[in-house]
Every structure is written in structure tokens, then in C-alpha cells.
Amino acid sequence: MSDANDPIPSFVVSDRNLALELVRVTEAAALASAHWTGRGKKNDADGAAVEAMRTAFDTVAIDGTVVIGEGEMDEAPMLYIGEKVGSGGPAMDIAVDPLEGTNLCAKDMPNAITVVALAERGNFLHAPDVYMDKIIVGAGLPDGVVDLDSSIENNLRNLAKAKGKAVRDLVLCTLDRERHEELIAKAREAGARVRLLTDGDVAGAIAACLDTSQVDIYAGSGGAPEGVLAAAAIRCVNGQMQSRLLFEDNSQRERAQKMNPGKNPDRKLGLHDLAAGSVLFSATGVTSGTLLKGIHQYPNHAVTHSLVMRSKSGTVRFIEGYHNFKTKTWTPQ
Numbered sequence: 348m349s350d351a352n353d354p355i356p357s358f359v360v361s362d363r364n365l366a367l368e369l370v371r372v373t374e375a376a377a378l379a380s381a382h383w384t385g386r387g388k389k390n391d392a393d394g395a396a397v398e399a400m401r402t403a404f405d406t407v408a409i410d411g412t413v414v415i416g417e418g419e420m421d422e423a424p425m426l427y428i429g430e431k432v433g434s435g436g437p438a439m440d441i442a443v444d445p446l447e448g449t450n451l452c453a454k455d456m457p458n459a460i461t462v463v464a465l466a467e468r469g470n471f472l473h474a475p476d477v478y479m480d481k482i483i484v485g486a487g488l489p490d491g492v493v494d495l496d497s498s499i500e501n502n503l504r505n506l507a508k509a510k511g512k513a514v515r516d517l518v519l520c521t522l523d524r525e526r527h528e529e530l531i532a533k534a535r536e537a538g539a540r541v542r543l544l545t546d547g548d549v550a551g552a553i554a555a556c557l558d559t560s561q562v563d564i565y566a567g568s569g570g571a572p573e574g575v576l577a578a579a580a581i582r583c584v585n586g587q588m589q590s591r592l593l594f595e596d597n598s599q600r601e602r603a604q605k606m607n608p609g610k611n612p613d614r615k616l617g618l619h620d621l622a623a624g625s626v627l628f629s630a631t632g633v634t635s636g637t638l639l640k641g642i643h644q645y646p647n648h649a650v651t652h653s654l655v656m657r658s659k660s661g662t663v664r665f666i667e668g669y670h671n672f673k674t675k676t677w678t679p680q
């Protein structure tokens with residue numbers, strides 16, 4: 348029995364506070380990259396997001412290590428894998444995609460977001476920059492209702508049954524890529540609708556777990572780092588995800604092996620293999636999409652829309668931020 352006089356455990360306080368600190372980080376990246384929305388310069392947009400996110404992390408009270416980041420230490424980008432960030436505090440691992448959908452931002456197309464996830468040390472898969480096969484559904488469905496190793500027809504049939512719908516009422520979301528031609532054709536043949544994304548499968552994966560998005564299932568291959576970020580979000584909303592790293596050659600496989608010693612790099616990965624323990628997730632919209640509205644610019648202020656979640660409590664917050672240009676610089680103070 349808890350007592351009103353019991354102290355609140357410190358991890359609860361830090362965890363809760365951190366969730367809100369993280370919003371600042373994704374907001375800063377989104378505000379910075381929004382200067383480049385529609386300007387056709389994806390590298391500038393990405394660079395602005397990375398720099399703003401890196402600076403924003405300086406004020407977050409953690410002893411953080413980047414495990415999903417912008418590249419290897421020898422390339423020395425900001426937010427490289429292994430980089431230490433934060434002003435000191437609990438040991439945490441960090442996964443970032445400062446601008447998920449650089450093309451989407453450059454072309455002012457929907458679904459560009461900035462993304463950060465945090466876990467206690469050792470809880471994220473160390474994913475190399477390879478493709479990952481993913482299958483994702485939302486909460487409230489029987490365990491294993493879909494399976495990465497089943498045919499898409501079977502998965503759609505089982506999902507429809509569990510949802511009390513017909514297959515023709517299901518929407519499958521995937522990246523519009525040649526490598527998905529067969530998946531798309533088979534899903535349509537089975538009767539489902541297919542929503543195609545030009546980019547941005549983190550937003551797509553999360554959409555499969557949110558009723559408001561009208562997406563029932565996400566399937567197909569995208570970036571492995573993006574898979575870890577999606578997994579962190581899916582943990583918070585109690586969805587299901589299975590995945591597997593895809594290797595184009597043995598050197599990619601060896602890299603994955605080296606990053607995760609003692610583990611079979613070809614194994615099927617469950618949600619907890621990707622993101623275990625207590626995780627925090629924050630994303631801010633750059634351009635408006637299924638998940639979030641983008642940055643709204645006004646003469647003297649900008650409005651941000653963010654999604655912040657904690658796996659421990661399962662609380663999902665949509666946070667609207669009003670940023671006053673007169674009293675605030677672009678970097679957090």
C-alpha cells in the first residue's frame with residue numbers, strides 16, 4: 348500500500364522529467380530543419396537538425412551514449428555512434444534520427460519528423476546501417492496474430508479475423524519501392540488497400556499502432572536504425588513488432604555480429620530484442636503527416652507538434668509548443 352508520505356522513487360521523477368526534456372530536443376531539431384522545408388536541399392535540412400539536436404542534448408541531465416546515430420566515430424559526424432551526450436545523470440542509451448525523411452523535408456512532402464528514443468544502458472539493439480524486414484500491428488490483438496515468416500495473405504487473414512473485419516477493410520502501409528512489388532501485389536490481391544510512403548517508415552510503423560491513422564499493419568523493409576526507433580515507440584503504445592536484419596553481403600553480416608557479440612545476426616527479432624527495459628520516445632513534426640502536424644511558421648513565433656511517450660506508464664502525450672522568436676533563440680537556453 349502506498350502512503351501519501353512515501354517519497355516518490357527517484358527513477359520515477361527522473362524518467363518523467365526526462366520525457367519532457369526530450370521534447371525540447373526533437374522540437375529544436377524540427378525548428379532548425381523547418382528553415383529548409385521545400386528548399387530542395389536535404390543535406391542542409393539534415394545538417395541543421397543534427398546540429399540543433401546535438402546542442403539540445405547538452406542540457407539534458409543524463410550520462411548518454413549514442414547507439415543509433417549519424418554514423419561511425421571515424422567519420423566523426425555529430426551524434427556518431429559511441430558519442431557521449433548529456434550533462435550527467437543516469438546512464439542511458441540514445442537512439443536518434445534528427446531528420447527522419449530528409450527528402451520529405453526538402454520537397455515539403457508529408458511525414459518528415461525528428462525522432463529521439465532513450466533507454467537504460469544496454470537496452471537497444473545496436474543496429475548497423477542495413478535494411479530490416481519489419482511487420483507491425485497495434486495493441487489489443489492476440490500475441491503473434493501476424494508473423495514475419497508467414498505469407499502476407501495469411502497475416503492479413505488472421506489480422507482481419509482478430510479485428511472482426513474483412514480483409515478488404517484493412518489498410519497495409521509500406522514504402523513505395525521496387526523491392527516491395529510482390530508484397531504490394533499480394534496484399535491487393537488478398538483484398539487489402541495499400542498505403543504507399545515515398546519515405547519515412549518510422550512514422551508509417553507508428554501509424555499502424557494508432558487508430559486515428561486508419562492503418563492496420565505496416566510491413567516491408569526499411570532502415571534498421573529506423574526499426575529500433577519504431578520499436579521504442581511501439582513499446583510505448585503496446586503494439587507488436589517482429590523484424591530481421593537483411594544483409595547484402597557477408598561484410599554487413601560481420602558488422603552486425605561485431606556490434607552484437609554472441610548473437611545470431613540472422614535471427615528473428617521480437618520487440619524486446621530491439622528495445623527493452625523502460626524506454627522514452629519523442630518525435631516532432633517537420634511537415635504535416637499522418638502522425639503529427641508539421642511546424643507552423645508565423646511572423647513572430649512558430650508552433651510545434653510533438654508526440655512524447657513512456658513505456659513504463661504507457662502515457663501518450665501530444666504536445667503543442669508555442670515558440671516566441673523574440674524571447675527565445677533557436678537553441679535551448
Ligand code: VTB
Binds near residue numbers: 449524548568571573
Ligand atoms: C529507409 C526508411 C526511412 O529512408 O531507410 C529509407 O527506413 C531508405 O530506403 O524511413 P531506400 O534505400 O529504399 O530508399 C527512409 O524512408 C527515410 O530516412
Ligand code: MG
Binds near residue numbers: 393
Ligand atoms: Mg537521418
Ligand code: MG
Binds near residue numbers: 444446447448570573
Ligand atoms: Mg531516416
